[in-house]
Amino acid sequence: MQDTPNILDTSLAGLDKAGWLSRVADIAEEAGHFVPLGKKHVAAFIDEGNTLLVSFETLQGIRALSDEARPLGWDMAREMGWSSLSVISDGDTWFRDRNVYGYFDQLIDDGFLEEFDNVIFYGAGPCGYAAAAFSVASPGATVLAIQPQATLDPRVSEWDERFTHMRRTSFTDRYGYAPDMLDAAQHAFILYDPQVELDAMHTALFTRPNVTKFRTRFLGSSIQSELLELNLLKPILARVGKGTLDPVSFARLMRARRDHPPYLRAVLATIDRQDRPWLATLLCRNVLARLDSAPRFSRRLKQLQREAADGNIRIPPEQA
Incomplete structure (x- = not known):
């Protein structure tokens, strides 16, 4: 394998979508594996350490939030010495795709996720939904989900009219209702702003003994972006990886808001x-x-x- 930290320093900025995907595929194949998952999704694995960060991201979000257009998981792998499995969608799909289900089924069958001492699932918004839903593939994993939807099944969340275009998409088959998929997790952390009513309503559905909810008042509907601007997302994820994130440590980190x-x-x-x-x-x-x-x-x-x-x-x- 190549020197992974050097590989992950590669800038992907300025590439069109096809060029970006091609370059990501080249890097992932050098350092792990790259798997196309139908027309809308890919998986890029970087083999680096005994902790695995499974991050769900959108291609558009990566290119908007990173100056170097790199997946968040790559930056964590480089800085923390972690391995990274970036599952990337083209647009907001909530990862409701049989090709994605099949990929995680294969990871389970191969015992891939069991090879790591520590597995963390991460995502925000639709990707936060996916982080919770697919965490069931790795019993004992830890989940950090920012503003996740619990489901878009209109029989459960007809009050959420933000995503009506997804109502014909099934959220009742494989890896479906995200709160139930957390039952096997060691612990899950949910971040939300209680003043964003619909996010708060989804968060209420995640009430479980192994779920801790963190209120991030006044960060609004773009919490992930705000945490990145505050340079807080990586410290939070680092504490998740070390098993030291709790209400006190989270509150101390969030004091950075006072200067934001x-x-x-x-x-x-x-x-x-x-x-x-x-x-x-x-x-x-x-x-x-x-x-x-x-x-x-x-x-x-x-x-x-x-x-x-x-x-x-x-x-x-x-x-x-």
Whole structure:
């Protein structure tokens, strides 16, 4: 096998879809294996360490979220010394494809997943659904799923009208109802923003003794992207791999949000919707005292001060 870390440093940016897939196939075949799974899916395995990260990703997401257009699993394999199995779809398919089922059936029959000391399944959104659903192929695995759907079977989730185009797709056959597929997992961690109502409703369906839910308020409907911007996704996955992720360690990691402008703006917007000028003033002062540049908070504080001077609102006095 080639020197895997050097292989995984390869930039895939700037390639068209066909060129990207061809290059991924070449790299995976050098360092593990590459398997086309019908028209919409491929699997790329990189053999590196005794921990295996099974990541579900979309081709479009990879190219949008990575400057080098590399699968997330490859970056983890390089940095953590893990092996990577990237199952990649062309578009959001929820991986509902008999070719994908057959691939995992073959992995089970071959005892492939049993060769690793530690197996982690990861995905976000439709890929989070897949991470939970296919984790049943590796009893004792750990799952990290961000904003996963439990199912798109309209008999269960007819209240979710975001994905009505998927309602004719079967979610009741193989690897179907994601919460049930977690029964064999050692543990699963679900990340969601409770203010995104439909995500919270799906998360409620994952209530199981071996599932821990982490609320990520004010990160909205793109939690994976926010975690990448905060440089938190890899530390979270690293703790999953070490078996040290718990509510306390997660909360400590998430304190990085305090310096993240999109998060702070979302907090301010919520406070303003609640018409709480006193609290908005405290937030603006805190942010401006800590961050070098926060123009929105500066403007909002000046506006609050003007309204207070006119006698329309009350705000906290300036500290001496």
